[in-house]
Amino acid sequence: MTTKRIAITPGEPAGIGPDLVVQLAQQSWDAELVVCADPNLLMARAKQLGLPLKLKPYQPTLEARPQEVGTLTIVPFSLEADVVCGELNEKNSAYVVDTLSYAGENNMNGQFDAVVTGPVHKGIINQAGIPFSGHTEYFASQAECRDVVMMLSAPELQVALVTTHIPLAYVSKAITPERLTNITQILHKDLTEKFSIKTPKIYVCGLNPHAGEDGHLGREEIDIIIPTLEKLRAELDAELVGPLPADTLFQPKYLADADAVLAMYHDQGLPVLKSLGFGKSVNITLGLPYIRTSVDHGTALELAGTGEADIGSFVCAVKKAIELANTQ
Numbered sequence: 001m002t003t004k005r006i007a008i009t010p011g012e013p014a015g016i017g018p019d020l021v022v023q024l025a026q027q028s029w030d031a032e033l034v035v036c037a038d039p040n041l042l043m044a045r046a047k048q049l050g051l052p053l054k055l056k057p058y059q060p061t062l063e064a065r066p067q068e069v070g071t072l073t074i075v076p077f078s079l080e081a082d083v084v085c086g087e088l089n090e091k092n093s094a095y096v097v098d099t100l101s102y103a104g105e106n107n108m109n110g111q112f113d114a115v116v117t118g119p120v121h122k123g124i125i126n127q128a129g130i131p132f133s134g135h136t137e138y139f140a141s142q143a144e145c146r147d148v149v150m151m152l153s154a155p156e157l158q159v160a161l162v163t164t165h166i167p168l169a170y171v172s173k174a175i176t177p178e179r180l181t182n183i184t185q186i187l188h189k190d191l192t193e194k195f196s197i198k199t200p201k202i203y204v205c206g207l208n209p210h211a212g213e214d215g216h217l218g219r220e221e222i223d224i225i226i227p228t229l230e231k232l233r234a235e236l237d238a239e240l241v242g243p244l245p246a247d248t249l250f251q252p253k254y255l256a257d258a259d260a261v262l263a264m265y266h267d268q269g270l271p272v273l274k275s276l277g278f279g280k281s282v283n284i285t286l287g288l289p290y291i292r293t294s295v296d297h298g299t300a301l302e303l304a305g306t307g308e309a310d311i312g313s314f315v316c317a318v319k320k321a322i323e324l325a326n327t328q
C-alpha cells in the first residue's frame with residue numbers, strides 16, 4: 001500500500017487549531033501530514049506549549065513518506081497580522097480561506113489523498129467580508145457539488161443532516177423532495193461504498209414534534225418526508241425507517257442497529273451525537289469528489305495556547321481520513 005498524503009488546515013489561527021496541529025506532531029503517522037499554514041505561527045505555538053516541532057518543506061514531486069515523530073510537512077502561507085491567542089482578527093480571514101482553497105484544489109487534482117480541517121470561526125470570516133457558512137458548503141461550492149452531506153460519526157452513532165448551516169427559520173422551506181432525495185442518495189452511496197455496509201439501515205427523523213402527529217402539529221412529514229421516503233424505498237437497497245419523532249428516536253432500541261440517523265437540521269441531530277461522543281467524533285463530508293474529515297468542535301478561543309485543548313477528535317479525524325484513503 002502506498003503512503004498517503006493528507007492535507008491539514010489548522011483553521012482559525014487565534015483558536016486551538018494550531019495547538020492541535022502541534023500536538024499531532026508528537027506521534028509518528030503512517031501517512032504524510034502536509035499542513036497548510038504559516039510556519040511562524042506553528043513554531044510560536046509549539047514554543048508556547050513547550051513541545052518540540054520541526055517543519056519539513058513539502059516536496060510534491062517526491063513520493064509521500066510516513067511522518068516522523070516531532071515533525072510535520074509544511075506548505076507555507078503567510079498571516080496578514082500577528083496572532084494573539086484567543087483574539088480574533090479579521091485581517092487573517094483571507095489567510096484561513098486561502099488554506100482551504102489550496103487544500104480543496106489539490107485534493108481535486110489528486111495531489112492529496114484527503115483533507116482534515118481544524119476549526120474555523122465562521123463569524124470572523126464573514127466579518128471580513130467573505131461570505132462563508134462552513135467548510136462543508138465551501139468545499140461543495142468549490143467542487144461544484146449541488147449537494148453534499150454533513151455526517152458526524154461517533155463510536156456508537158452516526159448522524160447525517162438534511163440541512164446544515166442555515167437559520168432555523170429557513171429549515172422547513174429547505175426540506176424539499178429534491179433535497180431529501182439527493183441527501184439520502186448520497187448518504188446511501190457513501191455508507192455502501194466508503195463504509196462497506198451492504199444494505200444500510202437509516203433511521204429518519206421527522207421535522208415537527210411527534211413527527212407532525214398526523215398533520216396536527218405540522219405537515220412536512222405528510223407532504224414531503226413520507227412520500228419521498230416511499231419513492232426512495234423502491235429505488236435504494238437500504239432500510240429507511242421513519243420518519244420517527246426525533247425526541248424518541250435516539251434511544252438504544254433504535255440505535256443498536258442503526259447505520260446512521262438522518263436528522264432534518266443541525267441542532268436536531270448534533271447535540272445528541274455530541275452528548276454521546278464529544279471529543280471522539282469525526283465530521284465527514286459525504287458526496288465530495290475527495291475525502292474530507294474534521295473535528296467535532298469549534299475554535300475554543302479561550303483554550304488556545306494553554307495546553308488544555310483535547311486532541312481526541314482531531315486524532316480521530318486524521319485516523320479516519322487515512323483509513324478512508326487506504327480503502328479507496
Ligand SMILES: NC(=O)C1=CN([C@@H]2O[C@H](COP(=O)(O)OP(=O)(O)OC[C@H]3O[C@@H](n4cnc5c(N)ncnc54)[C@H](O)[C@@H]3O)[C@@H](O)[C@H]2O)C=CC1
Nearest residue numbers: 118119120121122123294295297298299300308309310311
Ligand atoms: N469544524 C469547524 O470549523 C467548527 C467550527 N465551529 C465554530 O467555532 C466557533 C466557536 O463555537 P462554540 O459554539 O463556542 O464551540 P466550541 O466547540 O469552540 O466550544 C464549546 C465548548 O467546548 C469546549 N471545547 C471545544 N473544543 C475543545 C477541545 N478540543 N478540548 C477541550 N475543550 C473544548 C470549549 O472550551 C467550550 O467550552 C464558532 O465560530 C463556530 O462556528 C464550531 C464547530 C465546528
Ligand SMILES: NCC(=O)COP(=O)(O)O
Nearest residue numbers: 134135136137270283294
Ligand atoms: N457543527 C459542525 C460545524 O459547524 C462544522 O461544519 P463545517 O465547517 O465542517 O462545515
